[in-house]
Amino acid sequence: MDIKAKLIDEVGLQRTITRLAHEILERNKGSKNLVLVGMRTRGEFICNRIYEKIKEIDNSEPPKGILDVTLYRDDFRTRLKQPEVSVTSITFDINEKDIILIDDVLYTGRTARAALDALMDLGRPNTIQLCVLVDRGHRELPIKADFVGKNVPTSLNEEVKVKLKETDGEDAVYLVNAPKQ
Amino acid sequence: MSLSNKHLLGLYGVPREDIQLILDTATTFREVLERPIKKVPTLQGKTIVNLFYENSTRTRISFELAQKRLSADTINFSTSVSSTKKGETFKDTVRNIEAMKVDMIVVRHQSAGVPHYLTRISKANIINAGDGLHEHPTQGLLDMYSIREKFGRLEGLNVCLVGDIAHSRVALSNIFGLKTMGANVSVCGPATMIPYGIQSLGIKVYQNINEAISKNNVLNVLRIQLERNAGERIPSLREYHRYFGITAERLEKYNKDILILHPGPINRGVELSSEVADGPYQIILDQVTNGVAVRMAVLYLLGTMH
Numbered sequence A: 001m002d003i004k005a006k007l008i009d010e011v012g013l014q015r016t017i018t019r020l021a022h023e024i025l026e027r028n029k030g031s032k033n034l035v036l037v038g039m040r041t042r043g044e045f046i047c048n049r050i051y052e053k054i055k056e057i058d059n060s061e062p063p064k065g066i067l068d069v070t071l072y073r074d075d076f077r078t079r080l081k082q083p084e085v086s087v088t089s090i091t092f093d094i095n096e097k098d099i100i101l102i103d104d105v106l107y108t109g110r111t112a113r114a115a116l117d118a119l120m121d122l123g124r125p126n127t128i129q130l131c132v133l134v135d136r137g138h139r140e141l142p143i144k145a146d147f148v149g150k151n152v153p154t155s156l157n158e159e160v161k162v163k164l165k166e167t168d169g170e171d172a173v174y175l176v177n178a179p180k181q
Numbered sequence B: 001m002s003l004s005n006k007h008l009l010g011l012y013g014v015p016r017e018d019i020q021l022i023l024d025t026a027t028t029f030r031e032v033l034e035r036p037i038k039k040v041p042t043l044q045g046k047t048i049v050n051l052f053y054e055n056s057t058r059t060r061i062s063f064e065l066a067q068k069r070l071s072a073d074t075i076n077f078s079t080s081v082s083s084t085k086k087g088e089t090f091k092d093t094v095r096n097i098e099a100m101k102v103d104m105i106v107v108r109h110q111s112a113g114v115p116h117y118l119t120r121i122s123k124a125n126i127i128n129a130g131d132g133l134h135e136h137p138t139q140g141l142l143d144m145y146s147i148r149e150k151f152g153r154l155e156g157l158n159v160c161l162v163g164d165i166a167h168s169r170v171a172l173s174n175i176f177g178l179k180t181m182g183a184n185v186s187v188c189g190p191a192t193m194i195p196y197g198i199q200s201l202g203i204k205v206y207q208n209i210n211e212a213i214s215k216n217n218v219l220n221v222l223r224i225q226l227e228r229n230a231g232e233r234i235p236s237l238r239e240y241h242r243y244f245g246i247t248a249e250r251l252e253k254y255n256k257d258i259l260i261l262h263p264g265p266i267n268r269g270v271e272l273s274s275e276v277a278d279g280p281y282q283i284i285l286d287q288v289t290n291g292v293a294v295r296m297a298v299l300y301l302l303g304t305m306h
Helices: A010-027 A042-058 A110-120 B016-032 B058-069 B090-099 B114-121 B137-151 B169-180 B209-215 B237-244 B248-254 B284-303
Strands: A002-008 A034-039 A064-067 A098-106 A127-135 A147-151 A158-163 A172-177 B047-052 B073-078 B104-109 B125-131 B158-162 B184-188 B204-206 B218-221 B259-261
Touching: A002 A010, A002 A127, A002 A147, A010 A042, A010 A127, A010 A147, A010 A172, A034 A042, A034 A110, A042 A064, A042 A098, A064 A110, A098 A110, A098 A158, A110 A127, A127 A158, B016 B137, B016 B169, B016 B284, B047 B058, B047 B090, B058 B073, B058 B104, B058 B125, B058 B137, B058 B284, B073 B090, B090 B114, B104 B114, B104 B284, B114 B125, B125 B137, B125 B284, B137 B169, B137 B218, B137 B259, B137 B284, B158 B169, B158 B209, B169 B184, B169 B218, B184 B209, B204 B209, B209 B248, B259 B284
Parallel strands: A034 A064, A034 A098, A098 A127, A127 A147, B047 B073, B047 B104, B104 B125, B158 B184, B158 B218, B184 B204, B218 B259
Antiparallel strands: A002 A172, A158 A172
16 A cells, blocks of 8 residues: 555544534434435444444434445446445335435445435435545536545545554555556 | 356356355345345346246246346247247257347256257356256255255255155256255155265265154255156155155154255145145245345346456
């Protein structure tokens, strides 16, 4: 990994999660109608952390689930490697709910598009709000995040790497040079 | 992870990792089947032909549903309403269908080896849905999936296939697949229905059903196929039932923890008593549901391969 800069450190990540949880509660006037959905794989863990924070602040436990969007991707024909599918685990009714869709990095918007389609197949939510830890720009679709941890202007030959204790042993966000093809 | 072969012709020689991948992927699709909208857009734009030269209800419907739930376009071909009746050869039929640009062919045929032959005359991915007395790989996979769902593993389990082993493609696919996954496979049935020398595949043969029941975790009970002249190999259906039929009394006496599978359609009162067919030991209808998920997994893994 060719690191150019550390964008967020461990303490910074905690603060960001806290702020995002507050913003979500503020915008939705509490957590009464909220459900949290994390996108595999890192969105799942960010979702868990926001959930814990909401529990702490609001003393409530909104339902939370995991979404796997592999089956809804639009790049099956162009990718060289076959993506591995795993299970979506949303065990509650999403009809008429306000869904907070959580992911680590927002980039082209294609994963978010796939997630919207996937959620629509599970029911008719009242709203879907997108929450991301990092927005790095370069959208290819008309998609915008409602809650953003950090806006990071990037160039196309850079990548944003989110590291989480659950998967990578540390909490940090790095800006790195993309590996040469 | 991808499968190592672009066709699914049988379970003979399919590596363990491939079977594992199919079964794991099927878990994903099992979840899709529980949703209010049981459809995902994954195979949009792919065309699949179901080429059925032999009658089938369960397998054809199962494949068709699996294809529709992956949003593929499907065409059904069956011999009763086709130009085969006008004398067209199999090869010409396939060439013509392929000229219409299809991506996958699901084939069932009364002759063993037809799916293999298809791979030589067509560029599509070929899936064997049963060829003669040879193999029926998706049935083998869905049986393994159903067993794994119940026990959480396949390795080390004792699984016995009961019935007309010599004329069963389901038996052969089960034997190859289960052995690859590390299960101990055995067979049980009248001597006229057990192929000579089957022990050379590394499997045990039981002559006595009570012994098979007591020594196994799973019985996969095959149908007595009257359309394949099973009547020539047993004195009568009643006698078969008396010596090899699975009844509640037998299960209660010899093994209360056993799991009963049956690929369907059931001959009630022959290989299974009605009490067992509807009772707590069997998972026959779960097998049918799992069949759709397993076929979705196979179609997905082959259809999105590069």
